[in-house]
Every structure is written in structure tokens, then in C-alpha cells.
Amino acid sequence: MTDSHRWLWLAGLLLAGWLVYQLTPILSPFLVGILLAYLGDPLVDRLERWMSRTWGVVVVFTLFGLLLLVALLVLLPMLGKQMVHLYQLAPQILDWLQQRALPWLQVRFGLSESFWQIGHLKALFTEHLGQTTDIASQLLSRATASSLALLGWLGNLLLVPVVSFYLLRDWDILVAKLRALLPRRQEGLVVKLVSECHEVLGAFLRGQLLVMLALGAVYALGLMLVGLDLGLLIGVLAGLASIVPYMGFVVGIGAALVAALFQFGGDLYPLFGVAAVFTVGQLLEGMLLTPLLVGDRIGLHPVAVIFAVLAGGQLFGFTGVLLALPVAAVIMVLLRHVNELYKLSDLYGKDSPTG
Template sequence: MADSRRWVWWGVALGFALFVYFLHPILTPFLVAIVLAYMFDPVVDRLERAGLSRTWGVVAVFALFTIILMTLLLVLVPLLAKQLLKLYQLAPQVLDWLQHTAMPWVQAKLGLSDSFWKFDKIKAAITEHMGQATDIVGVVLSQATASSLALIGFLANLVLIPVVAFYLLRDWNIMMAKIHGLLPRARAEQIVSLAKECHDVLGAFVRGQLLVMLALGVIYSAGLMFVGLELGLLIGLMAGVAAIVPYMGFIVGIGAALIAGLFQFGGDLYPMLGIVAVFMVGQALEGTVLTPLLVGDKIGMHPVAVIFAILAGGELFGFTGVLLALPVAAVIMVLVRHVQDLYKDSQVYKGSEDPQL
């Protein structure tokens, strides 16, 4: 009987994997909606305790979120478009430096042949298309409208995400109660305990780590723009996104900022020290304030595991896999931790208690 139940669970797991594999092209808006509902459920719960109905609490959260999002888009999109164009124009200068300064030094040290590098062709290709990129927003829109079907699908997803998120958030507690009611009574307490532990880990990541990334993006961007770096906003936001992996945001951000500062300031000492100071302050705030306050020690995922989960999810299911990767990895980590505890409590690990065996 136990074997049959085990095969049923394996069948359910296989069916879920096949469902995700075959339908992952259309799952992205639903996954984004689930993430939004999961993130904002505690806020709506607080509004309910304050006296608002569930529906009006969801409406208030969505209205505030929409206002903040539209404000950020109106401010950030033009600035990012200008900085992306500036980065595109800077690329040939970077290639010149690599071709005439950095690579000859490496070539002399390693004894490489003169024909090893192909920077002339790369530079020519970039320079040839330079005049065509006068407006980044226009380029993006032209690519998006190249296929009317793709544009319609993109717009449909934009409309679908808030609609699905609204209904999920409004009925979140009802759905959780129904799922709890379907649990096997004999295992309900154990399953709820595991679910609570997974919830703690997921909450720490989805809410805590994303807030840390947002805070670091703001700190790095504001600091670099204060120093006067022309690509400060772009590099700061990139470093904030890369902070999903511990120390990755610091490494990527300071490397890109120093390279951009080298070309903009021409090796002037004080701006370069300012760039280093911005990232040192951001790293110090992340380790002493942001991560302990917003995340705590509930994730417990090794940086290598985070990188592997993101790459594996993207390779298997594309952007949908990237969205699923870390939540699934966090749940697997909790389950593996319990399996490890069971193994250490078993006779296989402890050995036989009979000295004759």
C-alpha cells in the first residue's frame, strides 16, 4: 500500500514537471502574478486588520503600486535610454583601449601571436551600426513592432498580469484554506510544518532579498551619479540586480564603474576613489544593515547553489525557469535538510547497535 502511494506522488511530480515543460511559454504572466500576490499578501492582511475589506485592501495596494511604478517609469526610462546610447557610443573606445593597451600587454606576457585578437573586425561592426542607433527607445520599439503577433502577445501579458494578480491576492487566504483542507489528516501537521519552513525561506528571499537588491541599486546609482559618472544609473541598477548572488553585485558593479570612470575621468584620482567609496559603503550597508534587517539568516542557500539554480532554470524553461529557479531551489533545500535529519537518525548512518554485526 505504501509503495502504491509512493508511486502516486511520483506520478504527480512527473505530471507537474511535464505541465511546466510543455506550457512554460504561457506561464510567465501567471508566475509573475503569483509572485506579486505572495509579496503583497502581508500588506493586504494588515489593511484588513486596520478595518478595510479584503477587496478594498487589494485595490489600495494596487493603486499605490501603480503610482510608484508609473513614477519610476516616467523618470527612469528616459535616463536609462540616454545612458544605454552613451554606453553604445563608448564601446569602440573600450575596444581601442583593449586593442592597443590591454591586449598587447597580455600578448607580451603570454607570448601570443599577433593574429590572435580580432578586435578590428569587432570595432568595424560596431562602428558601422553606430549611426543607426540614435534613439534606444526607437530601436526597441521598432524591434517590438517587427512582429505584430509578438507585440499583441506582449501587450496581452501586460494586461493579464495585474488581472490575475488581483484575483489571486483577493482570494489568497481562501485558496490557502482550501489547500489546507485537502491535506491528508494523518500528515497534515507535518506538511504544514514543512510548508511553514518553506514559507519562511521563500519570504526571506522573495521579499527580503528583492528589497536588498532594490536598496543596493538605489545606493549604487545615487552614489555614482553624485560622483559624476555618466553611466552611474545604468551601472548602479545592474549592480543591484547582480546582488541576487552574494558579492556578485559588488564585483560586477565596481568593475564596470571603474572601467567607465577610467574612460570618462581619464585616470583622475579623486573620482576613481569616489567610485570605490560608493561600493565600499554599499557593501558595508548590505552586510551590517540591509541583509540582517530584511533577510536574516533564513535563506541559507550557498552562492554557488544560487548561480546553478538560475542557470539551470533558464536553460530548461527559459525566462519561466528563471522565475521558478530560486523558489524551487529553496523548497528543495528545505526538503533535503529534513531528509538529511532523517538519514542521520537512521541505522544506516548510526550503524548497527548489535556489536556482533
Template sequence: MIWSSGRWFWLAIGLVAVALLYLLAPILMPFLVAALLAYLGDPLVDRLESWKLSRTLSVTIVFLSISLLVLLCFLFLIPVLETQIQRFFDKIPQYLEWGAMVLAPYLQEHFGVNPSVLEVERLKGVITSHWKETGSLIRNAVQAVSHSGFVVLGWVANLALIPIITFYLLRDWDHLVRYIDDLLPRNIQPLVARLARESDEVLGAFLRGQLLVMLALSVIYSIGLSLIGLEFALLIGLIAGVVSFVPYLGLIVGVGIAGIAVLFQMPNDIFMLFWVFAVFGVAQLIEGTVLTPLLVGERIGLHPVAVIFAVLAGGQLFGFMGILLALPVAAVLAVILRYIHDTYKESHIYGVDVGLLDMPQPLADKVADTEKMP
């Protein structure tokens, strides 16, 4: 009787799934990365199939395109970005000294603060030493990994598995979806299919749409800041583009960092601030009129606060694997919570007028009769 209801059965399935996820976490990384890439690439494969191409050929084209983008990122973007980060940390002492020169007279004149309180030299020494220690730690970590053959072998195996698993998942994605749909109990299949479609819309709006918007904004910011001659244009553009999933946060952060960089780089040319505002203003105009309507459309994505909380919570609970799972899980939970909310609003529990229960009976009858009047 208990098992006929199916509740204990699904509870057992859920517990087994969580236990397996916990036990197999060390080997799940390539599968999760491959599943994410396959999920992002499947709509492109379907689009190519609609152009009368075979599934295998479509998958091959999309797979090679993704591989080329990743390769170009490693060959060109990462070295340039690493160089800019290194240059930025090398110039931090100069920035601190310039800031002290500008700030010290103001503090002494208006607040009577002795400039020696700032301890600029000590602060520069601390930052420089910590940066050197960080660099040595990175080198030591690389050396430690290189001396461990099994660790290196595991990393190489995971990296080699990702493209293989991605290719097969892309090729068989539609078959897997149909297979899972066929396994669902027929009495709950319509509900689960509807929730799955809504989850795909929510997750797709962020992953496929918003990530493309973030990438496009990073490119626009970087090119625009480079054209006006700003140092660290690529670094600032990437930071502003990455945080742009929160409305207006990319604009605020980008303008703030770029404005400070202009003051440090060209302190006597305040007019350069106008060009910074122009770059971010044009980028916001392009985003609002072209990028968001074209790439995201009217689909409802995750709330920015929910995205931030999900990523931080996933990283705290399960590390990097939790970060990968955070957004899919958050999208599914958002859809389920919306369904529970709608079900509750349509239930008899929500329909009970609790306020009438606390009133004296004569007054409650009078209010009820008043509400019935046309």
C-alpha cells in the same frame, strides 16, 4: 492494496501536473507573474489588515502601490537606462583606442609585441557593425510583431491579464492557502505544513528580503556614483546591485567596472578612484548594519551558488517560464533535501558503524568495548 498506500495515487497526480504544465506552458506566463506578485505583496496586505483595515482595502492599496512602481519603472527608469546603454556602445570605439594607446607601449617595451597585433581599428569596426546589426534585428523583430495581429493581441491580452489575476490572487491568497491545507490528507498534513512554512521562510528570505536589498544597493550605488560625477552611474549601479545576491560579488564587480570607467573618463585624476572606493564602502557598511538585518534578518536564504544554478537551469529547460519557477522550486527542493538529510541522520542506517563491519571480529569486539567505556 497498491492504491491504499497512496504512492501510486500521488505519482499519478505528479505526472498529470507535469504534463499539464508542459502542455499549458504558452498560457501560464501571466498566471506565474501574477502569482509571484501576489506572493510578494501578501505580507504587506497582512500588515495592513493588522492595522484594522479590511482585506479588500488592504489589497487595493498594495495593488495600486505595485502598479505605480511598475509604471514609474517603465516611464522613467527604462528610458534613462536605454539611453545610457546606447551611449556606452557608442563610446566603445573610444575606449578601445584609449586602451590601445595605454597598453601598446607597455607590450612593446616589456614583451616586444608589435602594437599592430592588437588590430584596434578592425576590432572597432567589428563591434560597431555588430551593434548596428543588433539594433536592426531588434527593429525587425518589433516590425515583425507589429505585422502579426494575433501576436500583438496575445501580448496585449497577457499584459492585461497580469494585473487582474494579481488583484484576485492577493484578495483570496489566504483562502487559497487554507483550501489547499484542507485538501491535504490528514496523516501527512502536519509534515507538509511544516515543510511549506520552511519553504516560505527560505523563499521569502530571498525574494522579499534579498530583492529589496538589491534594489536599495542599486539606488545607493547609482546616487553615489552620480554625485562623484561618474558617467554611466545608473548602469553601473544597477549591474552592481543586481549581482549583489552573491556575497561580495556586487562589490567586486561594481568597483571593477566603476574603476575602469574612471580611468577612461578622467585618466589624469586618479584621486577619483578614492571616491569610487568610498561610495562602495559606505554602501557595504549600510548593507551590513541596516539593510540586511532589517530586510532579511536571521532567516536562512538560498545559497548563492544554488540561486545561480537554479536560474540558469530553469532558463535552459523551460525558457522565461523556467526562470520564474526556478527560485520557488529551488526553495522547496532545498527544504525537502534538508528534511531528507535530517531524517537520514536520525535513521538506523546512519547509526550503523560501517567501519566495524570491515574489521576482524576480535578487533571489532575490542573497539566496541572501548567505545562503551565511560
């Protein structure tokens, strides 16, 4: 590649980054549509064995719609009730922390009495506790105060299924046309790099997201069977946190043990039940879910996932969060090839001079 070509590629990358930054306010529905189309493409490809691709897309959309309807009608109201219940219990939890848990820690670790500022948190929750029933009216008044913003948000929400439907229907055609535009000399290398990026993203997005959903269901059902009042909420949060391996276990068991101590006091059986639920979840993840859904494909490192999501959100907001994992996968694949080229170069293989 000549110097002029290198500068041309660099200018193209800078222009693409500038365009992404300028179009950030309108990119979100298109990125969500692309993500849904990418996730649904393998299922539609399998359905093409028995029906046309358009009908396969209709079947997949119907399935997604039913799942979304179940979540809206069943899961969200239950989660809303538990969140309101948690908010109402917050002063009592702070009292329990101040009168029982924290004194034990102070005696155990020799901390001063002024180390914890629980009183300020309790006063804050108590002051705003009476406003919980007025949350809906406050949200509605803020939304209607800016009708244009509300219409824009609704428009973006309705745009997502439209974009994902057409992209999913024409996915193979678009991929073929993009491949036809590649320079003939570099087609093999570009296809290889894209295939590795697809493998990484597929292993993480399709595999790890299914693991996340399965663990969320296991944790939520198990904690509800134990009798934990906030079992559904903690189980769902633990499942969402499982998008980063092992984080869901740490977050979930910590929150569940605190909730069990507050609800059941010193009774050991609920604590053993909580520990059993998360132990079963980890065994299922390690022995069944991860080998079955993710396999031995190389995914993104947990630290890379955390950094990519935080960096994307800091730079580009919600659009950056959506772009974080694909960009991280591309960078990871490119760094892997740069490492291979470096090890094949004279710089790596040349012997050090002897004195």
C-alpha cells in the same frame, strides 16, 4: 506508505511536470501574478487592521502602480540615454583598451600581440553605430510583422495585474482551502515543510529583493555624485546583480573602475570615489540592510540561486526562470529533512564492522 501509493505519487509528479512543460507558453503571466501576490500578501495583511482586504489590495496596487509609473517616466528614459551613450562610446573604449590598457597587460604578463582581437570588435561596432537611431523603427516593424504575436504579448501583459489582484484578494481563502484538502494524517508534516519553504522564499525574495533595490539606489546615486557618466546604468546593473550576494559588488566595482579609468584617465580621486561608494554599499549591506530586511533566516545559497536560474531558463525558458527559486527552495527543504532522516537511520548510526 504502500508501494501503490508511492507509484501514485510518482505518477502525479510526472504528470505535473508534463503539464508544466506543455503549458509553458501561457504560464508566464500566471506565475508573475502569483509572485506579485505572494510578495504583496504581508503588506495587505497589515493593512487589514485598518480596512477591508479588498481596499488593502487596492492600496497596494496603487502603490505598485505609482512606483511603476515613476520607473517608466523617469528611470527608463535616463537608462535608455545612458545605454545609447555607452553604445556610441564603445569604439572609443575599444581604442582605449587597444592603445593603453592592453599593451600594459601584455608587458606585465608577457602576452603576445595577437592575443587580443580588439580590431574585429571595433569594426563591428563602427559598422552598426549609424543604426542606433533606427532601433525603435526596427523593433516596431518586427512587432507589427506578426500582429497575432503582438496581441498575445499585450494580452499576457494585461493579464498579470488581473491575476495578481484576484489572487492577492483571496490569498488567505485559497491557502485555507488548500490546507483543508491535505490528508489529515500528513497535515502536520506538510504544513511544517511548507512553512520552512515559505521561510526560505520569504527570506530570499522579500528580503534579498529589497536589499537589491536599496543597493542599486546607493550605487547609482554614489557613482553619479562621483561624476561618472555611466553611473546610473552601472549602479542599476550592480543592484540587479546583488540578487546573488556579493556578485553585485564584484560586477559593479569592476565596471565602474573601468569606466572611471576611461573617463578620467590616471586621476586617482575618481577611482577612490568609486571604491568609497562600493565600500559604503557593502558596509550598509552587512551592518544594516541584511540584518534589517533578511535577518537571521536561512536563505538560498548563492551557488544554488545561480544554478537554479540557469537550469530553469535552459529547461523552460522564462517560465523556468520564474519557477527556479520556488522549486529550489522546496528541494533545499526536502534535502534538509532527508539529511535528518538519514542521520537518524541505522545506515548512518551503525558501527562499521571490525576485522
